[in-house]
Amino acid sequence: MVMANIRVVEIENLSKRFDSLIVLENISLFVSRAENLVIFGRSGQGKSVLLKCIIGLMPPDSGTIYINGRNILELSLNELNKVRKNIGFLFQGSALYDSMTVKENLSFPLKKIFPDMKQSEIDEKVKSTLELVSLEDAINKMPSELSGGMKKRIGLARSIITDPELMLYDEPTTGLDPITTKEISELIINLQKKLNMTSIVVTHDLICAEIIADRAIFLKDARIAYEGKISDLTSSKDLFLKNFFSNEIIHAKEESIKV
Amino acid sequence: MKLPKVKYGRRLSYKEYLFNFFATITGLTIFNIEFIKQAFIPPYEIAEVKKHMDELGVKTFGIVSVTGFIIGLVLAMQSQPVLARFGASDFLPGMVALSVVRELGPVITALIFAGRVSSGIGAELGSMRVTEQIDAMEVSAVNPFKYLVVTRIIATTMILPILTIYVIIIALLGGYLAVIIVESMSFEYYRFAVINSVEFGDLIPGVAKTFVFGYIVGLVGCYKGFTAEGGTEGVGKASTSSVVIASLLILIFDMILVKISLWLWPTLG
Numbered sequence: 001m002v003m004a005n006i007r008v009v010e011i012e013n014l015s016k017r018f019d020s021l022i023v024l025e026n027i028s029l030f031v032s033r034a035e036n037l038v039i040f041g042r043s044g045q046g047k048s049v050l051l052k053c054i055i056g057l058m059p060p061d062s063g064t065i066y067i068n069g070r071n072i073l074e075l076s077l078n079e080l081n082k083v084r085k086n087i088g089f090l091f092q093g094s095a096l097y098d099s100m101t102v103k104e105n106l107s108f109p110l111k112k113i114f115p116d117m118k119q120s121e122i123d124e125k126v127k128s129t130l131e132l133v134s135l136e137d138a139i140n141k142m143p144s145e146l147s148g149g150m151k152k153r154i155g156l157a158r159s160i161i162t163d164p165e166l167m168l169y170d171e172p173t174t175g176l177d178p179i180t181t182k183e184i185s186e187l188i189i190n191l192q193k194k195l196n197m198t199s200i201v202v203t204h205d206l207i208c209a210e211i212i213a214d215r216a217i218f219l220k221d222a223r224i225a226y227e228g229k230i231s232d233l234t235s236s237k238d239l240f241l242k243n244f245f246s247n248e249i250i251h252a253k254e255e256s257i258k259v
Numbered sequence: 260m261k262l263p264k265v266k267y268g269r270r271l272s273y274k275e276y277l278f279n280f281f282a283t284i285t286g287l288t289i290f291n292i293e294f295i296k297q298a299f300i301p302p303y304e305i306a307e308v309k310k311h312m313d314e315l316g317v318k319t320f321g322i323v324s325v326t327g328f329i330i331g332l333v334l335a336m337q338s339q340p341v342l343a344r345f346g347a348s349d350f351l352p353g354m355v356a357l358s359v360v361r362e363l364g365p366v367i368t369a370l371i372f373a374g375r376v377s378s379g380i381g382a383e384l385g386s387m388r389v390t391e392q393i394d395a396m397e398v399s400a401v402n403p404f405k406y407l408v409v410t411r412i413i414a415t416t417m418i419l420p421i422l423t424i425y426v427i428i429i430a431l432l433g434g435y436l437a438v439i440i441v442e443s444m445s446f447e448y449y450r451f452a453v454i455n456s457v458e459f460g461d462l463i464p465g466v467a468k469t470f471v472f473g474y475i476v477g478l479v480g481c482y483k484g485f486t487a488e489g490g491t492e493g494v495g496k497a498s499t500s501s502v503v504i505a506s507l508l509i510l511i512f513d514m515i516l517v518k519i520s521l522w523l524w525p526t527l528g
């Protein structure tokens with residue numbers, strides 16, 4: 001259940017530019033506890049940059065980012081790492097460590113975040129997390145032996161293995177077929193409910209958003225252009241949103257190909 | 260750690276090449292300072308250092324064995340007729356030993372090591388960078404510089420001297436093979452002549468400089484890989500430029516270190 005009074009993430013007037021290109025301008029948003037916020041936007045609109053700012057991988061030019069009431073931009077690396085221990089991040093390309101097996105990939109964050117954890121406990125946790133994503137058989141495989149969907153699942157397992165309070169998903173379903181997209185999205189929402197996590201999901205996939213989102217925002221021209229429930233956005237009369245969410249563009253293209 | 264960005268592009272102007280040259284020198288210096296700062300801060304990741312030393316040793320063992328043997332063999336084969344012309348064939352073992360111990364062993368091993376390891380590290384870290392694996396490490400509250408860079412630089416610095424001593428021994432065996440092909444000489448005499456001509460003072464500067472060479476190989480490979488950008492093309496560039504820069508720096512530092520060792524041990528001259 002969304003706890004509107006407790007804000008896990010609160011961003012105020014965040015701006016980021018690369019040379020002359022303004023990517024984010026005065027972005028302000030919040031995410032409440034156990035809420036799933038979906039960030040929409042066309043490619044290159046700064047969605048991933050926003051996520052990377054939240055986790056502290058990329059410093060913004062101005063603005064503030066509060067996570068559980070602490071401005072992460074004012075923290076030292078050690079303090080930031082303490083905050084990061086409560087955050088999971090699923091990368092667009094899964095970012096599994098090539099030189100490690102699935103088991104080692106999943107053990108790695110556990111060993112680093114909980115150095116006192118016993119090997120038997122680590123093994124047990126790895127096993128149970130792989131069961132959550134239905135990939136127990138892949139435990140000794142190398143990332144190169146996994147399919148795209150399996151990589152996403154393992155990436156997801158690695159992000160949730162430390163039981164994070166906040167999950168950040170960068171395009172969790174990009175490059176997957178609609179059935180796998182639906183499976184991954186349902187997996188995300190089930191895990192979210194089971195573990196009572198707060199999530200921010202960056203995507204431009206409507207199937208994924210409809211399954212996951214409690215609330216959605218739309219980034220356009222470096223600003224938040226629209227905000228509301230996913231049903232409000234998809235049924236909006238705004239021409240841009242209509243175009244984005246409908247399949248008219250596809251049909252229009254098909255027509256032009258026929259001509 | 261803020262590093263200057265190297266300019267990429269298919270056709271760079273001379274001005275941009277010059278900029279890249281200074282940006283690389285500055286970047287390597289900053290990277291070097293960061294290594295010194297972080298190497299002494301716990302946790303020390305000793306298991307990771309051991310793992311890299313194992314891997315690097317195994318990876319280069321075969322190629323340095325063959326190279327070392329051939330160097331000794333060819334050096335003796337080339338020198339034998341010249342020495343024989345002056346009636347100085349007896350000096351052959353000593354000459355081979357001194358050349359291999361003082362210069363050829365350390366430098367050739369370092370150059371082979373740079374070709375094999377620096378490019379490997381550049382490609383590995385480069386691909387980790389472009390596929391966001393380094394970012395993934397950072398969000399897992401792990402310091403990637405410490406985990407990936409510091410451990411590799413320590414491993415290359417420690418393993419190269421060991422490999423060099425091994426190459427020197429193999430090269431001397433190669434030299435013996437060349438000697439017995441052209442003239443009869445017992446292994447006992449060869450061993451005696453080698454030990455008599457090489458002093459401990461010859462071995463120390465020869466092996467000591469390989470610590471510096473090992474450090475250079477690790478530092479350059481890690482710097483190029485860690486700062487790679489631009490997808491697979493960037494990874495390729497990181498790999499090749501690591502070898503070029505590391506080899507060049509090895510030769511430059513060899514020159515400087517030879518001068519320093521002659522100054523410290525004047526009897527070597």
